[in-house]
Amino acid sequence: MLRWPNVPMSHSRTARTSLMFVAVALACLAVSDIAITTSNPWKDLLQFFLGVVTPDFFSSEGLATALLRTVAFAFVGVTIGALSGFLLALVYRIRIVRTFCAFIRAIHELFWALIFLQFFGFHPLTGVLAIAIPYAGIFAKVYSEILDQVDPEPRNLLPVRTGVFSAFIYARIPDCWEQIRTYTSYRLECGLRSSAILGFVGLPTLGFYLESSFSQGFYSEAGAVLILFYVLIATIPLWVRPKLLPLYVIASPFFLGDGMPIIWGNVKRFFTEDIVPAPLRTGYGSEEFWPWITDLVVNQALPGIWNTLVLTQIALVATGLVTLLAFPLISRHFGNRVSRTGGHVLLVIARSTPEYILAYILLQLWGPSMLPAVVALALHNGGIIGHLIGRQTNGIRLRPDAPKGVLRYGYELIPRVYPSFLAFLFYRWEIIMRETAILGILGIYTLGFYVDSAIQNIQFDKAIILILITAMLNIGIDSLSRRIRSRLALQTMPTC
Amino acid sequence: MLKKIIGLATVAAATACFAFSAAAETFVFTAIPDQDETKLVERFGAVEEYLEEQLGVEVRYIPVKSYAAAVSAFRNNQVQLAWFGGLSGVQARRLVPGSEAIAQGVEDPDFQTFFIANHESGLERMAELTDELRGKTFTFGSKGSTSGRLMPEFYIREAFGEAPDEVFSRVGFSGNHTRTIRLVEAGTYDIGAVNYKVWESQVKENAVDTNKVQVIWETPYYADYQWTIRGDVDERFGDGFKERVTQALLNMDDPELLERFPRKGFIPASNEDYDAIEDTAESLGLVN
Incomplete structure (x- = not known):
């Protein structure tokens, strides 16, 4: 050679x-x-593009609600994911924590949703957890990587008796806050995508309408959903403002919809019966x-x-x-x-x-x-x-x-x-x-x-x-x- | 800053729990998403009103994305009544002891699957499934459908003595019946198995180009769709509730409502009407 x-x-x-x-x-x-x-x-592709350029935003009254739900699920899911991920990042050194995080993020949001659908059914918790759980695993990994890269010098300069918590807040966080902020807002964009996709398995987000109109060949309706989604993503810098974030975080749980009540017996049945291999279950x-x-x-x-x-x-x-x-x-x-x-x-x-x-x-x-x-x-x-x-x-x-x-x-x-x-x-x-x-x-x-x-x-x-x-x-x-x-x-x- | 965020999240979580816990005693029903999914809510909204009027309780319809989701919701008692296909009804009643098939469409005791083929496949109408079909591409409807999956697979296995993916060069699952028609019409698949009622209503509405796609084979008759209700509704909604639901369904005579199913009317049904379907499903390993 x-x-x-x-x-x-x-x-x-x-x-x-x-x-x-x-x-x-x-x-x-x-x-x-x-x-x-x-x-x-x-020919189909052409029809699809014709649909996208002639979008029909008013075919289904549920579209606006779906947009709202998409945002709400993303905010609640990413918030819970980020907070739990941050806590996990603090103990990420522990091997079992690392394995646990690798495991929960190895399972896709849609799989999590399919699992929760079986016992929570159409309850908002299904969508929230489907996003929050894998995101917690991803956040834990990335936050810990970010925290590890922090310059140790400020910490060494603190007085000897400084508490662990204060040291963390004053000597580590400030150094990497910008990175944490950037990454978290980036994940929010991912969260919006995940949230939209959950509609494909029946949650009331944009994917629900996209799948339905597409499978019927209603390309103008599908085009409308797609355009709404692009606009939502592209305008993130305009509507996701640091000052408005607390408002979104507090408000979004109220816009998840009411779904159906959870019946805890179903949860127990799922874990003690449904997932036990059939031959063992029947004895x-x-x-x-x-x-x-x-x-x-x-x-x-x-x-x-x-x-x-x-x-x-x-x-x-x-x-x-x-x-x-x-x-x-x-x-x-x-x-x-x-x-x-x-x-x-x-x-x-x-x-x-x-x-x-x-x-x-x-x-x-x-x-x-x-x-x-x-x-x-x-x-x-x-x-x-x-x-x-x-x-x-x-x-x-x-x-x-x-x-x-x-x-x-x-x-x-x-x-x-x-x-x-x-x-x-x-x-x-x-x-x-x-x-x-x-x-x-x-x-x-x-x-x-x-x-x-x-x-x-x-x-x-x-x-x-x-x-x-x-x-x-x-x-x-x-x-x-x-x-x-x-x-x-x-x-x-x-x-x- | 961190404290502030944690504080906010706690408030958010608490309010979320509060918002979720409120729920009234509502009679909920669903239907398998066999066609026209975008219009499901509009389609069953009127049925919701009709039942509310007849039963004097709050009635709610929830749309689902898959046949299995309908079965799961029924099993989890998040819906108490469902418009099931033959197979999904069998699955649901096996999982919920005491549940009953209470009404079926006039057409449902003698239901059929049509095999439809794209014109370019060169297939013509046939009296029985022949080797001409070998090597073509084929699509079922939903994986959990009776007319779109269970019965066509049964007759394919019976005719060829082989699994569908050995007979055909490519086997797919379109998701629902209208989608099957569209895919075969577009030539994505040569052949498709479709619910005959959906086919007929699509032809009637001129929604399908019969120059491009035609029926090549019809299965023998079998029992299909039915309304199934949970056994514990009387305890929850008062004595005789099940009977009242049954009567309300059997009395439904508004052509506009019936058109949504689409059925001419509803007649009584029993669990035994679906024994043959259950045997078939067991033989194909589609129920545990």
């Missing part, structure tokens, strides 16, 4: 890792199910249990894991490609002001559309295969990383005689941003897998498909085992990604 003499070892290691991932993705592509099965995909014992679990593993878990992994690896590399194509759109080293504004709009749309909604739309238009999922994951995640990398390139100063165009891209910028590009990509690996699993609910045969099937058959024992398997897979990918990042000496600040 050819080798450039001056390339340091770490670079070629980065290149080797990249090539390996590309090779794996190509192998996955060869065994994957990628196809457009609709006979008229472009047949182990001779019935082994065939039961073998059947579950062989016919559902293994195919689910396989498809989830295949799709994840393809989507990861596709995300990388989209990122590399997308970041020049907003970089000041390319194009002009007009083209960059256009680029910003494109990337904002790509990253504010939740993968789930994007995949849903593409599935309707192209028919069922892995293709819609790959494209959705790549566009959304590529939009996020492309935005971050593009912004990073704006801080790079080039020599006045630096080359232009493709040469500038290939020889000046890519080498400079490649490590952070990889860092972000590996950081999102676990997130891509979490989403891949959940996309199964839409009919792609990943783990989520089998979880949803078990729930549709009222077999919660099977559903819980499959959800646990999904969580383990996620934790595995997370630690693998961390190992690769540390081996390649990649560092990154957390993103959504």
Whole structure:
């Protein structure tokens, strides 16, 4: 193999890792199910765009309420998540806490919602906890990372008898408050996305109407929901003001809707009966249990894991490609002001559309295969990383005689941003897998498909085992990604 | 600042608990989301009014997103009455001892599934399921549907002696019947299994292009939709409540209301009417 003499070892290691991932993705592509099965995909797509440009905001009277509920669930869920996450971050050193947090964030909001729906039913608590629990796990991890990076010097300068609490408040928090604030408000945006998506399983948020109108082919109504959602996200800087935050936090619990009363007997039944494997529940014992679990593993878990992994690896590399194509759109080293504004709009749309909604739309238009999922994951995640990398390139100063165009891209910028590009990509690996699993609910045969099937058959024992398997897979990918990042000496600040 | 935030959150949490705990004794019903989901609330809002008038208690309809959610809500006693399909009704009554099927549509004892095919698939009307279907793409309705999943899967297995995903090159679940029609019409799938009542009403409303999609096969008759009520409603809403609900449903004769189901009227039903459905579901492993 050819080798450039001056390339340091770490670079070629980065290149080797990249090539390996590309090779794996190509192998996955060869065994994957990628196809457009609709006979008229472009006609449908055109109709959809016609719907978006002729939105119908008044078709359903519930739309305004749904918007309100989306915001309310996001605020309550993120607030509870952030507070519990902060408390957990303080004891994050303890191994069991770390494991617990990794576990609760490995389960997707929609899975949590599906679980709570079974015993809380249509009670606001279902939606609130579905957001708060996984978010607490994520907040705990990120807050603790932020707190760990705080300069220890101010602490050392405090008088000897300063209490732990005072020291914490006066010597640690001020140093990282800005970061905590930025990250928390960023998560609020994620919370709005999560909240909207919960509608897909029946909570009264925007997703409820989006799914309904889409499945009926009412594209103007679907377009209206989408536009409302974009406006909601895009105007965050206008309506989420520090001074108004307390007001939102206090008011939002009152706008969750009343739902149905909780019956605690259902909660007990769920934990003591429903999730106990059927053979054990009916008292047949182990001779019935082994065939039961073998059947579950062989016919559902293994195919689910396989498809989830295949799709994840393809989507990861596709995300990388989209990122590399997308970041020049907003970089000041390319194009002009007009083209960059256009680029910003494109990337904002790509990253504010939740993968789930994007995949849903593409599935309707192209028919069922892995293709819609790959494209959705790549566009959304590529939009996020492309935005971050593009912004990073704006801080790079080039020599006045630096080359232009493709040469500038290939020889000046890519080498400079490649490590952070990889860092972000590996950081999102676990997130891509979490989403891949959940996309199964839409009919792609990943783990989520089998979880949803078990729930549709009222077999919660099977559903819980499959959800646990999904969580383990996620934790595995997370630690693998961390190992690769540390081996390649990649560092990154957390993103959504 | 931190204290302030924690204080605010405590207040918020407390008020939230307070806001959730208020609930009156309301008779709640739901229906499986078999078609036209956006219009579910509008569709059943009128039924809500009718029942309220007839029963003299507060009646509320809640929309659900899936067949399983309807069954779970019924099981969890968050709804006391539901318009179920054959399979979801069986699932619900197995989970709630004492619950009863009390009324069914006039059409429901002799229900059917139509197999519909896109014109470009080249499939013509057939007397029985033949090998022509092999290798085509196929979509069911919802995973928990009787006419969209249970019965078509049963007849596919009977005809071919194989699971649907071995017979067809691609098998999907559209979610509901109107969606199945749309997907087959668009050519996303060659073939679909659809509730015959939904098909007929869509054809009547000119909502489907019969030049693009046509019926190629009809299943034998089986029993489908029914109203199922929980066994404990008399304790909760007073003696004879179940009987009054039954009468209210059987007396429903406003064509506009019935059109929402869509049924010509309602007739008495019993749990035994669905024994055959239960056996079929057991044979396919769709109930525990």
